[in-house]
Amino acid sequence: MPYSRMPVVKMHLTAAAASLHAEACETGGKLPANVERVAHLVDDALREADQEATTDARGQPPEDWASP
Numbered sequence: 001m002p003y004s005r006m007p008v009v010k011m012h013l014t015a016a017a018a019s020l021h022a023e024a025c026e027t028g029g030k031l032p033a034n035v036e037r038v039a040h041l042v043d044d045a046l047r048e049a050d051q052e053a054t055t056d057a058r059g060q061p062p063e064d065w066a067s068p
Contacts, residue, residue, distance in 0.1 A: 010049050016042050 020039040024031055031039065 006049060010046065013042055013046050013049065017046060 017039070020031075020035065020042060023035065024039070
């Protein structure tokens with residue numbers, strides 16, 4: 001099984017979520033619109049990262065793509 005970076009990705013997303021939560025607590029839940037959008041994106045990314053990948057949604061790589 002190849003090495004997966006997903007545990008590291010989840011760790012960084014979790015750290016971002018914790019930081020955004022702390023920001024919300026410090027501001028009484030009144031976040032600027034752009035920060036609130038980022039918080040929703042982080043939450044969505046964490047939910048997606050927890051899903052089992054059944055297929056690769058990216059499709060096939062281009063023919064000239066070099067394999068490692």
